[in-house]
Amino acid sequence: MSALVDEQLLESPPEGDYKLPRITPHKTSEIVPWLRTPKTIWCPGCSNGTITRALIDAILGLELDAEKVVIVAGIGCSGRIAQYLEYSTVHAAHGRALAVATGVKVADPSLHVIVAMGDGDCSAIGGNHFIHAARRNIDLTALIFNNSIYGMTGGQMSPTTHTGDKSTTSLRGNVEAAFDLSELAHAAGATYVARGTAWAYRQLVNVIAGGIAHKGFAAVEAMAACPVYYGRFNLTADPAEFLKGQKKHAVPAGQFEEGESRLRDQYPVGLLHHSERAELVASLARKREQAQEAHHG
Amino acid sequence: MPASPVLMQGNEAVAEGAIAAGARFFAGYPITPSTEIAETLARRMPEVGGSFIQMEDEIASIAAVCGASLAGLKALTATSGPGFSLMQEMIGFAEMAQIPCVIVDVMRGGPSTGLPTEPSQGDVMQARWGTHGEHSVIALVPSSVYECYTLTVAAFNLAEQYRTPVIVLSDALIGHMREAVTLPAPGSLRIAERGIPDCAPEDYDTVMSDLDNILPRPPLGSAFRVHVTGLVYNRRSGAPETGDPEVAGDLGRYLREKIYHHRDAIARVEEYEMKDAEVAIFAYGSVARSAKAVVKWARAKGVPVGLVRPITLWPFPTLAVDRMAAQVRTVIVPEMNIKQMSWEVQAAVSGRCKVIDFGRIDGKLITPAQIEELVKAELYYHDWERS
Numbered sequence: 254m255s256a257l258v259d260e261q262l263l264e265s266p267p268e269g270d271y272k273l274p275r276i277t278p279h280k281t282s283e284i285v286p287w288l289r290t291p292k293t294i295w296c297p298g299c300s301n302g303t304i305t306r307a308l309i310d311a312i313l314g315l316e317l318d319a320e321k322v323v324i325v326a327g328i329g330c331s332g333r334i335a336q337y338l339e340y341s342t343v344h345a346a347h348g349r350a351l352a353v354a355t356g357v358k359v360a361d362p363s364l365h366v367i368v369a370m371g372d373g374d375c376s377a378i379g380g381n382h383f384i385h386a387a388r389r390n391i392d393l394t395a396l397i398f399n400n401s402i403y404g405m406t407g408g409q410m411s412p413t414t415h416t417g418d419k420s421t422t423s424l425r426g427n428v429e430a431a432f433d434l435s436e437l438a439h440a441a442g443a444t445y446v447a448r449g450t451a452w453a454y455r456q457l458v459n460v461i462a463g464g465i466a467h468k469g470f471a472a473v474e475a476m477a478a479c480p481v482y483y484g485r486f487n488l489t490a491d492p493a494e495f496l497k498g499q500k501k502h503a504v505p506a507g508q509f510e511e512g513e514s515r516l517r518d519q520y521p522v523g524l525l526h527h528s529e530r531a532e533l534v535a536s537l538a539r540k541r542e543q544a545q546e547a548h549h550g
Numbered sequence: 551m552p553a554s555p556v557l558m559q560g561n562e563a564v565a566e567g568a569i570a571a572g573a574r575f576f577a578g579y580p581i582t583p584s585t586e587i588a589e590t591l592a593r594r595m596p597e598v599g600g601s602f603i604q605m606e607d608e609i610a611s612i613a614a615v616c617g618a619s620l621a622g623l624k625a626l627t628a629t630s631g632p633g634f635s636l637m638q639e640m641i642g643f644a645e646m647a648q649i650p651c652v653i654v655d656v657m658r659g660g661p662s663t664g665l666p667t668e669p670s671q672g673d674v675m676q677a678r679w680g681t682h683g684e685h686s687v688i689a690l691v692p693s694s695v696y697e698c699y700t701l702t703v704a705a706f707n708l709a710e711q712y713r714t715p716v717i718v719l720s721d722a723l724i725g726h727m728r729e730a731v732t733l734p735a736p737g738s739l740r741i742a743e744r745g746i747p748d749c750a751p752e753d754y755d756t757v758m759s760d761l762d763n764i765l766p767r768p769p770l771g772s773a774f775r776v777h778v779t780g781l782v783y784n785r786r787s788g789a790p791e792t793g794d795p796e797v798a799g800d801l802g803r804y805l806r807e808k809i810y811h812h813r814d815a816i817a818r819v820e821e822y823e824m825k826d827a828e829v830a831i832f833a834y835g836s837v838a839r840s841a842k843a844v845v846k847w848a849r850a851k852g853v854p855v856g857l858v859r860p861i862t863l864w865p866f867p868t869l870a871v872d873r874m875a876a877q878v879r880t881v882i883v884p885e886m887n888i889k890q891m892s893w894e895v896q897a898a899v900s901g902r903c904k905v906i907d908f909g910r911i912d913g914k915l916i917t918p919a920q921i922e923e924l925v926k927a928e929l930y931y932h933d934w935e936r937s
Binding site: 364382 | 574575577593596597598599600601603605606607609610611613614615616617618619620621622623625639640643769770771772773774775776777778779780781789790
C-alpha cells in the first residue's frame with residue numbers, strides 16, 4: 254500500500270482555515286474487527302475493498318463511538334459494503350440510500366450517518382435525492398464509489414461513463430456526456446466536496462474523515478478501479494495498471510487548472526470545496542424549540 | 551367532564567390520530583387530496599417534539615419514513631394515487647425488511663393525473679398488490695372522520711405489532727369532509743410501543759421471531775448493530791443469504807404467514823342489521839355511508855337488508871364474508887371502481903350466493919338511490935310502499 258502513497262497528493266490547499274484531518278492508517282489487525290465477514294463478492298482488482306478499508310480507517314481515526322455509526326448503502330457493487338461492515342447498517346433500495354439516510358438523521362441527530370453509493374446509484378436513479386440532500390445541507394457523508402460503470406449488472410454505461418467510452422450498452426462508444434459528481438455536488442449546495450482515489454490511500458482516508466467530521470452535507474467522491482468491466486472495455490484489465498492510470502489522472506486541487514479536460518484525462522483531487530451554512534437537522538431543532546415554546550407557553 | 555365535539559376534516563383527523571398514536575416523524579410531498587395531512591403535521595409535529603420534512607418526491611418520502619422508523623420513531627407519510635404508485639418500491643422494501651410505518655393513501659380518480667379532486671376507490675388492489683413479489687399487507691378503510699382518527703391509531707398499533715407497513719385507504723370525500731367528532735379521551739386508546747428485544751446484543755442473532763412472538767428490531771445506532779436489507783435474508787440472523795432456497799422459502803412463507811396467520815385477529819368488520827338479512831350490501835369507505843342510509847331506510851319499511859362493512863380490507867375479512875355467504879341470497883357490492891373488491895367477494899363466497907357488482911368511476915359518489923334500486927330489484931316481493 255505504502256508504495257502507492259504519493260505524499261504530494263496530500264498537499265491540497267485548504268479553503269479558508271479548514272484543514273483536512275490527518276489520519277495515520279491503522280494496522281490490519283485493527284481494521285478486521287470492523288468487518289462482519291472476510292469474504293466479499295467483489296472481483297479481484299476491484300477498488301471497493303480499498304475504499305471500505307479507508308472508511309474504517311477514517312472512522313477509527315476520528316475516534317467515533319462505533320455504536321453511533323450508521324452506514325446506509327444503495328444497490329450495486331458498492332452497496333454490498335453495508336453487509337460487510339460491523340456497524341449499524343442498512344442496505345436500502347437502488348438510488349434511495351440518501352433519502353433513507355435523511356430519515357435516519359432527522360429521527361436521531363446523534364448518529365454519524367455515512368451513505369455509500371455507486372456512481373449510477375447516486376447520480377442516475379438517485380440523482381434527485383443527491384441534489385436535494387446537498388441543497389438541504391443535511392449532516393450526512395455521501396461516499397461515492399465512482400468506477401464509471403454499472404458493475405453489478407455486468408458493465409453498462411452510467412452517468413459518469415465518459416464520452417466515447419465503451420460498455421455493454423455503448424458498444425460503439427458512449428455518445429452522452431459524463432457528470433462530474435464533485436462539481437454537481439458543489440453546484441447543488443454541498444458544503445464539503447472532496448475527491449480521492451483508490452491509488453492514493455492516505456489521501457482517501459483523510460478526505461473521507463474530513464467529510465465525516467464536517468457539519469453539513471459532505472460529498473466524497475472515491476475514484477475506483479473496475480478493471481473487470483470498465484478497464485477491460487476501455488483502459489486496461491490489469492488492476493495495477495489501472496491504479497497507475499489514476500496516479501496519472503489525479504492532480505492536486507491546488508495545481509489543477511480550470512479549463513483542462515476533466516475526469517477522463519485529468520481531475521482534481523483533495524479538498525475541492527468547503528463552506529459553512531445552516532445545517533438542516535440543527536435548523537429543524539431550533540424551529541422545534543420555538544414551536545414547543547409557543548405551544549406549551 | 552365529557553369531551554365536547556369538534557368540527558374536523560378527515561385529513562386533519564388522520565394527522566391528529568397519528569400524533570395520538572405516538573408518531574413523531576412525517577415525510578411527504580404535496581398532492582391533492584391528501585395535502586392537508588402534510589400541512590397539519592408541518593404545524594403539529596414540531597409542537598409535540600417531532601419532525602416534519604417535505605421531501606423531493608414520494609419515493610424519497612417513503613424512504614425517509616423507513617429510515618426514521620429504523621432509527622426508532624413511529625413514522626408516516628400521506629399521498630394519493632400517483633404518489634402511492636411511486637411509493638410501491640419502498641413499501642416492498644418495508645415489507646421485506648419488516649419496517650413498521652404507516653402510509654395514508656387518500657384515493658382520487660385515476661389512472662395517472664386522472665381526477666385529482668374527486669373521490670375514487672381505485673387503489674384497493676394497488677394497496678394489495680402494488681409492490682412487486684409475493685407479500686402480505688394490512689390496509690384499513692375509514693368511512694368517517696372519526697374513523698380517520700381511530701384507524702390511524704390502529705394502523706400504527708398493527709404496524710408495531712406485526713412489524714410491517716400498514717396502509718390507510720381514505721378517499722377524497724372522507725379526507726375533505728368535515729364532521730363533528732368527539733375524539734377519544736387521551737389515554738383511552740391502546741397505543742402499541744416498540745420496545746427492545748429482551749436479550750443481550752450478542753444473542754440477538756440467534757433469537758428467532760416466530761409467528762406469535764414477533765420481536766421488535768432494535769433501533770439503528772445501538773449496541774445491537776443491526777443489519778437491515780431488502781435482499782432475502784436469514785430470518786434467524788438477519789444476514790443476506792440469496793443462495794439457499796430453504797432460507798428464501800422460509801423467509802417468504804414467514805412474511806406471508808406473519809399477516810395471514812393472524813388475519814382473523816386483524817380483520818375488523820362492521821355488520822349492520824345483518825341478523826335476518828336476505829340481501830347484504832358489502833361496502834367500504836365513503837360508499838358504505840350511502841349503503842348504510844339505504845339499509846336504515848329499507849329496515850324502516852321492514853325490508854330485510856343488511857350491511858357488511860369491512861374496516862380492514864386487507865387481509866380480506868374471510869370469516870365475516872363466510873357468515874354472510876351462508877346467510878343471504880344476494881350480496882350487492884357497490885364500489886368506486888370496477889369490480890376490484892367484488893371479484894374478491896365472488897371468490898370468497900364461491901357460489902354460495904349471488905354477487906352483484908355496481909361500479910362508478912366518474913368521480914361522483916354512489917348515491918343511496920343507486921344502491922336502493924339494486925336492492926329493490928333483488929327484494930321486489932317486499933312491500934316497499936309501506937311507510
